[in-house]
Amino acid sequence: MRIGVLTGGGDCPGLNPVIRAIVRKAYNDKHEVIGFKNGWKGIIEGDTVPLDLNAVSGILPKGGTILGTSRTNPYKKDKGVENVKESFKKFKLDALVAIGGEDTLGVANKLVKEGLNVVGVPKTIDNDLNATDYTFGFDTAVNIAMECIDRLHTTAESHHRIMVAEVMGRHAGWIATHAGIAGGADVVLIPEIPIDLDKTCEILKKRHQRGRTFSIVVVAEGARLKESDVTKDQSLDEFGHVKLGGIGDYLGKEIEKRTGFETRVSVLGHIQRGGSPTAFDRVLGTRFGIKAVELVENKQFGQMVSLAGTKIIGVPLERGVEKLKTVDMELYDIAKEFFG
Amino acid sequence: MRIGVLTGGGDCPGLNPVIRAIVRKAYNDKHEVIGFKNGWKGIIEGDTVPLDLNAVSGILPKGGTILGTSRTNPYKKDKGVENVKESFKKFKLDALVAIGGEDTLGVANKLVKEGLNVVGVPKTIDNDLNATDYTFGFDTAVNIAMECIDRLHTTAESHHRIMVAEVMGRHAGWIATHAGIAGGADVVLIPEIPIDLDKTCEILKKRHQRGRTFSIVVVAEGARLKESDVTKDQSLDEFGHVKLGGIGDYLGKEIEKRTGFETRVSVLGHIQRGGSPTAFDRVLGTRFGIKAVELVENKQFGQMVSLAGTKIIGVPLERGVEKLKTVDMELYDIAKEFFG
Amino acid sequence: MRIGVLTGGGDCPGLNPVIRAIVRKAYNDKHEVIGFKNGWKGIIEGDTVPLDLNAVSGILPKGGTILGTSRTNPYKKDKGVENVKESFKKFKLDALVAIGGEDTLGVANKLVKEGLNVVGVPKTIDNDLNATDYTFGFDTAVNIAMECIDRLHTTAESHHRIMVAEVMGRHAGWIATHAGIAGGADVVLIPEIPIDLDKTCEILKKRHQRGRTFSIVVVAEGARLKESDVTKDQSLDEFGHVKLGGIGDYLGKEIEKRTGFETRVSVLGHIQRGGSPTAFDRVLGTRFGIKAVELVENKQFGQMVSLAGTKIIGVPLERGVEKLKTVDMELYDIAKEFFG
Amino acid sequence: MRIGVLTGGGDCPGLNPVIRAIVRKAYNDKHEVIGFKNGWKGIIEGDTVPLDLNAVSGILPKGGTILGTSRTNPYKKDKGVENVKESFKKFKLDALVAIGGEDTLGVANKLVKEGLNVVGVPKTIDNDLNATDYTFGFDTAVNIAMECIDRLHTTAESHHRIMVAEVMGRHAGWIATHAGIAGGADVVLIPEIPIDLDKTCEILKKRHQRGRTFSIVVVAEGARLKESDVTKDQSLDEFGHVKLGGIGDYLGKEIEKRTGFETRVSVLGHIQRGGSPTAFDRVLGTRFGIKAVELVENKQFGQMVSLAGTKIIGVPLERGVEKLKTVDMELYDIAKEFFG
Structure with missing residues (x-):
């Protein structure tokens, strides 16, 4: 058989191990593998790279994807689907493995309905994809975030500060919850539950009252304010999220103002999605x-x-894309046991 | 309530997080916690340490156990069980949490039958305890082993050598299998399947024939030879394991002799069980x-x-100690896809 | 003898090893050590902590400072110097070891002139303190920054992006230069040399022309714009540095606008000063x-x-505080060899 | 100009950065670079690999050497030197950069005297090469050893054990001394000073007497016994080093026997020379x-x-190979301040 492979959406530690395993299994079972570059863009444009054992030698410990990636969607591009179908013929594909998140798998699902032979590999660093316990990349991101929080701990303690760490998680707070538990956070704020600023500051004040001179607050980038906390001077996006500087910076200012404790902010950002898995x-x-x-x-x-x-x-595939997997509240309750 | 806590058997990254969580949950729910030092020894001898929030502050990222540990078994000590019962009374324990492996939980199970209020927390760095998908410590050990294998890769490649990495796993090959898959091992040898030296060398020779000038062999410390491979000059213990220098050293010598490829051995040993979880x-x-x-x-x-x-x-508890959990052969098959 | 110790200014990995070594050497030589909490604040207020072998047990691998720190300056506080002198008497100090940066050592130097027995230990994570080849904390910060840059590499490569990494270095570009060389940066921008935006974008475009689809730009937080690049809409501080969002964010926007390449920014911030040395x-x-x-x-x-x-x-001490140690241009030339 | 490059002797983290820098500098200055594979072997046999920017792309963070290495010595091979000279002509070399340790640089030095244009880059993971403050690879090895010692600490503490860590250092104890100081070792034993078993055990016993229940002993692989400690049952090599199982294993047994404290041994071995620099x-x-x-x-x-x-x-080059650089005794005295 001839099997095509592509990786779409944001990159993630673990993509290269998937690609390597596909190529190896195909080699063992006498199939041929063709890589398409930069997600759906590559199959639309017929941009390929040969994938044999040599091509995947040494990629297991490497972050990112050797195939490159993009956010191109054939259904949003003129003749996009047509071009995909043509590539299927031109490259004599018996099947395509689409590795990606909600968008990529959504496209895969539609293409199957149009008669193409596609299977999916779920990828989401935020762990919010449905119908799988975990996806690759998430554990790496959580460990990076945890190590950063460990580092913030020593400086928070030395300076008697509150440190706010903003971690990834646009729609779900999995990374915040796991890294918060693992990093010993005193408050964890997630998109699933609107932030209650009064309660948050109350928790931090109580903690300082029982003699602790520093605190760690972990907040997911997608966490949003409780409606009653939103004032005119905040710039919110369509989802109610704080824009400009983000929720981390906003929280840092508010906590310092309301509690009087010196507060600093660390936005972990892109380093969470890079590096060796x-x-x-x-x-x-x-x-x-x-x-x-x-x-x-x-x-x-x-x-x-x-x-x-x-x-x-x-x-x-249907089940994977039908809804977002939000944080298990039993798990969030574990984080809450350590609040304050 | 008054809850006693002890940690028994070999130490493991993750013990301190367990202790901290017990203390925190107890604090939240208004219980009191007493730590017993060095496993069953501490409760036999009435050797305690107070466990309040201050005692567990900052221990989350620390390896090992702040309670200390030992291999003392009250059923193998004169008046051992009697002393445990007396400590239950003396310290007015409503319950005891015993954190440990097969031995510790086996004792816990017997004590329950004698009427003591005991619950267990399973601990085994080897991941061979039954009735739980995973235990803490295992993931840390696998990551340490993988990082070591990554390091051996670069030196193997530069010197065109075979490197044998001996990892933990006395009765089950979980660490070898996971670290072998994660580290890109070319052969993985586990206690569940007697080593076939001819086949192993065959795999390595074939790999070199297709142009690879280096190889990585991962072997669990508890792996044993196929009966027909055992010769007079090998010193075996009662389980059929190679004694003196261990299976890693033995394999290294045999592989070099049989294949002619320069071979080096690295016994990872104790560093796998230490460090931050x-x-x-x-x-x-x-x-x-x-x-x-x-x-x-x-x-x-x-x-x-x-x-x-x-x-x-x-x-x-019964289910946890009734049998050893050996490697899932479906998982081992994944490792095998990459042999050679 | 009785020796006082304090740590002032921003915290730094390596402070605890200094404290531990002072206590150990004092123990060996039969001196007594008193720790003052939170820099000069502690000696002004007579806030002490006993420093014996137990107090420093296990602190060697810990970031931060067990003594705490502050930016209090006795010369800027009413009766500050007087209080320091009184504490010298009250605690019968034969000498004080002041561990800190330019400010802390400046105070130490003045106090010596007023007749107090003070010696200094230089500390600056930015490595910009004069009269010493290196100070502790710098190597840790450089390694953390390098690891982050390594991580940004894999994601930059997968997405064909330019990644801008903003690292520490308020007045000197040591961290940017070292981490830039170690991380394989394609451009390194430091406070010592005003940023030439045209030249920077030229370098990046040339690099893409020779087939590279991603680039890494490392910029010190204290780097400032060339005068002719400053436009009305930039908010600059008194030193000519970009305010609000910082130089990293500014650069990211400008580079994307001027080159047309997708660009992302990562501000490493506080994580650079934390963690195990x-x-x-x-x-x-x-x-x-x-x-x-x-x-x-x-x-x-x-x-x-x-x-x-x-x-x-x-x-x-005079020599340490007389001037800032800026980046050796021979070293910066090494970074420049890899531009583009 | 046409410049040849080779790497000889044991591999080391940092070799790839050297190769990359040579290629980049040559590219900038319009020279051509030819890589010889596997040390002197490659130039003897005319086995080359082209070294342009693409060949060195991405190798900066990689351990080992992309050129491969060997211990071949042209002066110990029939027609070896003659072949080297012929390769100089055949490949029209204007110069050769030989990267390696004492042996490689010794050959380089002799070849210069025979009229060949050779310059050297010193490499020794043990840091025992003369005429340079440090060489690359050493800092990586020390950090790996330190991390391992950190890990041994937590398990030693939990089990109240003595842990012996055997680190690299065949003729000089630089790694042992640095990693010992950095890892908080209670005894550090180096090749420069014969081991005094009585004194060593005395130190450990005293430490336990002042309440410590665990200890860490760091020993260089090349450390040897004091003559009076050598008994008949020890197998020594020509340098007086313990053979079979090595000095670490020997020490572990002796310390346990003489002090009565449970003792375990960890031989760090090959993992010290691998991995990202x-x-x-x-x-x-x-x-x-x-x-x-x-x-x-x-x-x-x-x-x-x-x-x-x-x-x-x-x-x-003469100065580099004229003698071994042994440990600075002022530095070893620092380690000794923490004995016991």
Whole structure:
């Protein structure tokens, strides 16, 4: 068989292990693999790269994706879908493995309905993709965020400061919750629950009253204010999120003003999505890649790979894209046990 | 309530997060916590340490256990069980949380049958404890082993060598399998499957034939030889394991002799169990600690905490100690896809 | 002898190794050590902490300072100097070791002239303190910045982006230059040389012309614009630095606008000063601490410890504070060899 | 000009930064670079690899050497020197940059005397090469060793054990001394000073008497026993070093026997020489590479690059190979302040 592979959307530690595993499994089972560059853009434009064992040698520990990525959507491009279909023919593809998030898999799902042989590999650093326990990249991001929070701890303690750490998580607070628990945060704020500034400051004041002279607040970039806290001078976007400088900077100012404690802000940003994947993400990415080829071999098109407990299974792409997976409130309750 | 806590057996990254979570949850719910030093030894001898919020401040990122540990078994000590019972009375314990592996939990299980209120928290760096998907410490060990294997890669490649990395895993090859997949090992050898030296060397020779000038072999310390490979000059212990210098050193010599490729050995040893826990282990340890207090609060004595998929549940101690959890062969098959 | 110790100014990985070494050397030589909390504030207010071997046990790998720190200056506080003198008497100090940067050592130097027995230990994460080859904290900061730049590399490459990394360095570009060389930056911008936006964009365009689809720009927080590049809409502070959002954000916008390449910004901020010190900083801090006690024992007051080649020596405090140590242009030329 | 490059001897983190810098500097100054594979072997056999910007793209953070290495010595091979000379002609070399340790530079020095245009770049992970303050690779090795010692600390403390860490250092104890100071070792044993077992055990016993229940002993692999401690059952090599299992294992057994404290041994081995170089080593390697090309451009053949304080200079190859650089006893005295 001839199998095409592409990676779409934001990059993520673990993409290269997926690609390597697909190529290796295909080599073992005598298939051929063609890489398309920069997501759907590559298959639309017929921009390919050969993927044999040499091409994937040494990429396992590397972050990012050797295929490159883009946010191109064939359904939003003139003749986009047509071009994809043509590439399927031109490159004699028996199947395509689309590795990506909600957008990429949404496209994959539609293409399956148009008759193309596509399987999906879910990717979201925010861990908010449905129908899989975890995706690769998330564990690496959580570990990076945790290490940063560990570092902020020592400086917060030395200067008797509050440190606000803004972490990734546009629509779901998985990274904030995990990194908050792992980093020993005194408050964790997530998109799922509007921020109550009064309560937040109350928690921090109580903590200082019992003798602690420093605190760590972890906030997801997508966390938004409680309606009653929004004042005229805040610039909000369409989702109610603080614009300009972001929620971290806003929180830092408000907390300092309301509590009187010196407060500093650290926006972790892009460093969370780079670098060598953790063991968890390398193993998960590898298992996903192998399973994706098995789905192709079994002609289970329209499915995506998924982690269910300790097993890798196939589930309908539909289920992956039908809704966002928000934070399990039982887990958030664990974080809350350590508030203050 | 008054809750006692002890940590027994080999130390593990993640023990301190468990202790901290128990103390915090107890503080929130108005219980008192008493720490017993050095496992069962401390409760036998009445050797305690107070566990309040100050005692656990800052221990989350620390490896090891602030309580100390030992391998003392009250059932193997004169008046051991009697002394434990007396300590229960003397310290007015409503319950005891025993954190430890097969031995520690085995003792806990027996004590429950003698009428003591004990719950368990499973601990095994080797991940071979039954009735839980994972235990804390394992993810840290796998990441350390993987980083070491990454390092061995660059030196193997520069010198065109075979590097044998001996990792932990006395009875089960979980660390070898995970670290082998994550580190890109060309052969992974585990206690579950006797080593076939001919086949191993065959794989390595084939790999070199297709142009690779270096290889990485990962072997669990508990891996043993196929019966027909055992010769007179090998010193084996009662389980059929190579003694003196261990399986890693033995393999290194045999591979060099049989393949003619320069081979070096690295025995990772104790560094795998030390150091700051990963985010996965800190979160899991924290969740285990919280759940242990909930088991106590619900009087679910005779249970241990357990990870099942993404949930933390209680399961009978009996199930945890009834058998060893060996490597899932589906997972080992993933490692095998990359052999050679 | 009775020796006082304090840490002033911004915190830095390596302060705890200095404190530990002072306490250990004092213990070996039968002196007594008193710690003053939070820099000059502690000696003004008589706020002390006992410093014996137990107090410093386990602090070697910890970032920050167990003594706490502040920016209090006795010369800017009513009766500040008087209070310091009183504390010298009250606590029967034979000498004081002041660990800090330009401000702290400036105060120390003045106090010596007023007759107090003070020696200094230089501390500046920016490495801009005169009369010593390096200070502790700098190597750790450079390594953290480098690791972040490594991470930005993989995401820049996957997305074909320019990444701007803003690192510490208010008045000198040591961190930017070292981290830029170590991280493989394509442009490094430092406070010593006003930024030439045209030239910067020219370099990046040329690089893309020779086939590279991503670039890394490292900029020190204190880098400022060339006068002719300053337009009305920029908010500059008294030193000519871009305010609001900082130079990194400004550069990101300008580069994207002028080159047309997608550009993202990462402001590394506080994480650079936290966390466990590197071996270099632990060894240097330890040597500094030992030498500080030797300066006291030899009554070489008015001196500070200093690294000169591979040796630790004493130099007059005066020399340390007389001027800022800016980047060696021979070193910056090394960075420039890799521009574009 | 046409410049040849080779890397000889044991591999080291920092070799790739040297190679990259040579290629970049040559590109900037319009020279051509030819890589010889596997040290002197490659130039003897005419085995080359082209070295342009693409060949060195992305190698800065990689350990090892992309050129490969070997221990081949042209003076110990039939027609070796003759072949080297022929390659000089065949490949029209204007100069050769030999990157390596005592052996490699010794050969380089002899070849210069035979009229070949060779300059050297010193490499020794043990830091025992003369006429340079430091070489690259050493800082990385020290940091890896320190991290391992940090990890051994937590397990030693939990189990109340003595941990012996055997680190690299065949003839000089630089790694042991630096990693020992940085890791907080309670005893550091180096090749420069024969081990006094009685004194060592005395120190450990005293430490336990003052309440410490664990200790860390760091020993260089090349440390040897005091003559009076050598008994019949020890197998020594020609240098008086313990054979079979090494000095670490021997020490562990003796210390446990003599002190009665449970003792474990960790032989760090090959992981110390692998992995991504630290910032210090990347910067030093880069500066060395640039300087090597400058030596060639200035026709300063017979020189090697060297770190002197904060400057990179050229020194005669002769000086580099004339003697071993052993540990500065002033530095070892720092380690001794913390004994016990």
